[in-house]
Amino acid sequence: MEPLSNKRKVIEDKPLNFLERAYLPAIVQGLATTMKHFFRKPVTIAYPEQKREYSENFRGMHSLKRDENGKERCTACGLCALSCPAEAITMTAAERQKGEENLYREEKYAAVYEINMLRCIFCGLCEEACPKEAIYLDGPHVPSDYLRKDFIYGKDKLVEAPLNQ
Numbered sequence: 001m002e003p004l005s006n007k008r009k010v011i012e013d014k015p016l017n018f019l020e021r022a023y024l025p026a027i028v029q030g031l032a033t034t035m036k037h038f039f040r041k042p043v044t045i046a047y048p049e050q051k052r053e054y055s056e057n058f059r060g061m062h063s064l065k066r067d068e069n070g071k072e073r074c075t076a077c078g079l080c081a082l083s084c085p086a087e088a089i090t091m092t093a094a095e096r097q098k099g100e101e102n103l104y105r106e107e108k109y110a111a112v113y114e115i116n117m118l119r120c121i122f123c124g125l126c127e128e129a130c131p132k133e134a135i136y137l138d139g140p141h142v143p144s145d146y147l148r149k150d151f152i153y154g155k156d157k158l159v160e161a162p163l164n165q
Contacts, residue, residue: 059124060140060142061117061142062115062137062158063136063137063139063159063160064113064155064158065160066159066160066162067105071105072110072134073105073133073134074132074134075105075109076109076111077132078091079129079131080126080129080135081126083125083128084120084125085123087119088115088121089114089116090112090116091110091112091114092110093110094109094110094111095107095108096108112154113154113158114152115158117153124137
Protein backbone atom coordinates (compact mmCIF):
# COMPACT_ATOMS: atom_id res chain seq x y z
CA MET A 1 0.00 0.00 0.00
CA GLU A 2 1.34 3.39 -0.96
CA PRO A 3 1.66 6.06 1.75
CA LEU A 4 -0.50 9.16 1.36
CA SER A 5 2.49 11.44 1.53
CA ASN A 6 5.74 10.71 -0.16
CA LYS A 7 7.69 11.71 2.92
CA ARG A 8 9.86 8.97 4.23
CA LYS A 9 12.16 9.00 7.17
CA VAL A 10 15.32 7.02 6.75
CA ILE A 11 16.51 5.50 9.97
CA GLU A 12 20.18 4.78 10.30
CA ASP A 13 21.58 2.32 12.77
CA LYS A 14 24.87 3.91 13.62
CA PRO A 15 27.08 1.90 15.93
CA LEU A 16 27.39 2.96 19.59
CA ASN A 17 30.78 3.92 20.98
CA PHE A 18 32.23 2.34 24.13
CA LEU A 19 30.73 4.83 26.63
CA GLU A 20 27.29 4.57 25.09
CA ARG A 21 27.45 0.79 25.18
CA ALA A 22 28.43 0.88 28.86
CA TYR A 23 25.53 3.30 29.65
CA LEU A 24 27.93 5.49 31.66
CA PRO A 25 26.60 8.84 30.41
CA ALA A 26 23.04 7.79 31.23
CA ILE A 27 24.04 6.63 34.72
CA VAL A 28 25.94 9.84 35.44
CA GLN A 29 23.05 11.94 34.18
CA GLY A 30 20.61 10.03 36.42
CA LEU A 31 22.87 10.44 39.47
CA ALA A 32 23.19 14.16 38.75
CA THR A 33 19.40 14.51 38.71
CA THR A 34 19.15 12.61 41.99
CA MET A 35 21.82 14.75 43.65
CA LYS A 36 20.08 17.91 42.44
CA HIS A 37 16.89 16.84 44.27
CA PHE A 38 18.80 16.30 47.52
CA PHE A 39 19.39 20.03 47.92
CA ARG A 40 15.87 21.23 47.11
CA LYS A 41 13.26 22.16 49.71
CA PRO A 42 11.03 19.12 50.39
CA VAL A 43 7.50 19.44 49.06
CA THR A 44 5.92 17.06 51.56
CA ILE A 45 4.89 17.85 55.13
CA ALA A 46 5.09 15.70 58.24
CA TYR A 47 1.33 15.22 58.57
CA PRO A 48 0.57 14.46 62.20
CA GLU A 49 2.84 17.24 63.46
CA GLN A 50 2.09 19.78 60.72
CA LYS A 51 -1.33 20.55 59.33
CA ARG A 52 -1.82 21.85 55.82
CA GLU A 53 -3.60 25.15 55.37
CA TYR A 54 -6.79 24.89 53.34
CA SER A 55 -8.25 27.46 51.02
CA GLU A 56 -11.29 29.49 52.01
CA ASN A 57 -13.57 27.49 49.73
CA PHE A 58 -12.58 24.05 51.09
CA ARG A 59 -15.60 21.75 51.27
CA GLY A 60 -15.38 19.38 54.20
CA MET A 61 -17.89 17.21 55.97
CA HIS A 62 -21.52 18.34 56.07
CA SER A 63 -23.05 19.90 59.16
CA LEU A 64 -26.65 20.80 59.91
CA LYS A 65 -26.75 24.16 61.65
CA ARG A 66 -28.90 25.51 64.46
CA ASP A 67 -30.22 29.03 64.81
CA GLU A 68 -29.29 31.48 67.56
CA ASN A 69 -31.94 29.94 69.88
CA GLY A 70 -30.53 26.42 69.46
CA LYS A 71 -33.35 25.18 67.20
CA GLU A 72 -32.62 23.14 64.08
CA ARG A 73 -32.81 25.24 60.93
CA CYS A 74 -33.75 22.40 58.58
CA THR A 75 -37.44 22.40 57.65
CA ALA A 76 -37.29 19.27 55.45
CA CYS A 77 -38.15 21.16 52.26
CA GLY A 78 -36.10 18.66 50.25
CA LEU A 79 -34.34 21.18 48.01
CA CYS A 80 -30.93 19.89 49.06
CA ALA A 81 -31.89 16.34 48.12
CA LEU A 82 -33.30 17.50 44.78
CA SER A 83 -30.21 19.52 43.92
CA CYS A 84 -27.77 16.71 44.79
CA PRO A 85 -26.46 15.27 41.48
CA ALA A 86 -25.22 12.11 43.20
CA GLU A 87 -28.53 11.54 45.04
CA ALA A 88 -26.65 11.15 48.29
CA ILE A 89 -29.18 12.92 50.54
CA THR A 90 -32.36 11.28 51.80
CA MET A 91 -34.81 12.70 54.32
CA THR A 92 -38.14 12.00 55.90
CA ALA A 93 -40.31 14.91 57.00
CA ALA A 94 -42.44 14.89 60.13
CA GLU A 95 -44.80 17.29 61.91
CA ARG A 96 -43.67 18.96 65.10
CA GLN A 97 -45.48 17.66 68.18
CA LYS A 98 -46.53 19.63 71.24
CA GLY A 99 -43.60 20.17 73.55
CA GLU A 100 -41.06 20.21 70.72
CA GLU A 101 -41.28 23.95 70.06
CA ASN A 102 -37.82 24.48 71.56
CA LEU A 103 -36.24 21.89 69.20
CA TYR A 104 -37.49 22.91 65.75
CA ARG A 105 -38.12 26.30 64.14
CA GLU A 106 -41.19 25.47 62.11
CA GLU A 107 -44.02 22.96 62.10
CA LYS A 108 -42.26 20.60 59.70
CA TYR A 109 -38.82 19.16 60.40
CA ALA A 110 -36.56 16.39 59.15
CA ALA A 111 -37.20 13.36 61.32
CA VAL A 112 -34.62 11.37 59.34
CA TYR A 113 -31.81 13.13 57.48
CA GLU A 114 -29.10 10.94 55.99
CA ILE A 115 -26.17 11.62 53.71
CA ASN A 116 -24.33 8.76 52.05
CA MET A 117 -20.74 10.01 52.11
CA LEU A 118 -19.65 7.35 49.62
CA ARG A 119 -21.95 8.86 47.01
CA CYS A 120 -21.37 12.51 47.88
CA ILE A 121 -19.09 14.38 45.49
CA PHE A 122 -18.77 17.49 47.73
CA CYS A 123 -20.01 19.81 45.01
CA GLY A 124 -21.75 22.22 47.40
CA LEU A 125 -25.05 22.35 45.51
CA CYS A 126 -26.97 21.27 48.63
CA GLU A 127 -25.45 24.20 50.49
CA GLU A 128 -26.49 26.62 47.76
CA ALA A 129 -30.01 25.22 47.42
CA CYS A 130 -30.96 25.43 51.10
CA PRO A 131 -33.25 28.45 51.67
CA LYS A 132 -32.85 28.25 55.47
CA GLU A 133 -29.02 28.05 55.41
CA ALA A 134 -29.24 24.82 57.37
CA ILE A 135 -26.53 22.74 55.70
CA TYR A 136 -22.89 23.70 55.28
CA LEU A 137 -19.83 21.84 54.09
CA ASP A 138 -17.56 23.34 56.73
CA GLY A 139 -16.36 20.32 58.69
CA PRO A 140 -13.10 18.38 58.55
CA HIS A 141 -12.29 15.58 56.14
CA VAL A 142 -14.59 12.57 56.20
CA PRO A 143 -12.77 10.01 58.36
CA SER A 144 -11.93 6.63 56.90
CA ASP A 145 -13.71 3.49 57.99
CA TYR A 146 -14.00 -0.19 57.10
CA LEU A 147 -17.75 -0.70 56.74
CA ARG A 148 -20.02 0.86 54.14
CA LYS A 149 -22.83 1.38 56.64
CA ASP A 150 -20.58 3.65 58.70
CA PHE A 151 -20.45 6.15 55.82
CA ILE A 152 -24.17 6.86 55.98
CA TYR A 153 -24.32 9.84 58.31
CA GLY A 154 -27.54 10.57 60.14
CA LYS A 155 -28.61 13.52 62.22
CA ASP A 156 -26.55 12.20 65.13
CA LYS A 157 -23.33 12.97 63.23
CA LEU A 158 -24.52 15.94 61.19
CA VAL A 159 -26.38 18.27 63.58
CA GLU A 160 -24.08 20.61 65.44
CA ALA A 161 -24.24 20.73 69.21
CA PRO A 162 -26.65 23.24 70.80
CA LEU A 163 -25.15 26.53 71.92
CA ASN A 164 -26.35 26.26 75.53
CA GLN A 165 -24.60 23.00 76.37
